[in-house]
Amino acid sequence: MTAMDETLAPLDQQQTVEITTIGRRSGQPRRIETWRYRAAGRYWLTGSPGSRDWYANVLADPAFTIHLKDQDLRVRGRPVTDPDERARIFGEIVPALTWAGTLESWIAGSPLVEIRPA
Template identity: 80%
Template sequence: MTISEEALRALERQRTVEITTVGRRSAQPRRIETWRYLAAGRFWLTGSPGTRDWYANVVAHPDFILHLKDRDLAVRGRPVTDPDERARVFGEIVPALDWAGDLESWIAGSPLVEIEL
């Protein structure tokens, strides 16, 4: 999947996004607001430690819609489970969040999905 340079710039500017995933059990669309992060030159979705329905939906159905203010992008999610990759990515994301708590809890218990454009 590729997106235009204009869409890429829009994604770089907009941290709060909405995503529509396909429910893993219901197969129905599920739309939520979340934050996207930039680390290692790529875009990511994550959240504080804990389980998330959106993450389970992306694991089951990787294709989803990323909603920006002025456009919708068809993207694919790549769940990240490799401990070394998780440590690298969270090592960039978590220190910038003054509310995040400790890095180790994020590595151990937070969902992490790369947004493949």
């Protein structure tokens, strides 16, 4: 197991998580509930197509906290904008979501952030 795997392994315990980002305009902590996903052997945050404040906050300041039931993880987000990488990752995530809509809509309009150790 690599150091990254060990650091992020607690994410395997739950899919629904809360995250705290720093507001890009306010500078204040912003906490929301979201889902984390596992694809290509890594961990991701995404959501159905549309703009998301949490994503804009991560673009402005990639450091954030993931709150799990028994611990908080300080992490960094890596926004994924490369179309080929987005297609590969969403190709693993979206087909398992019965409510998701089309893969194409997610590739075109959903935020995608890789979760990395801080």
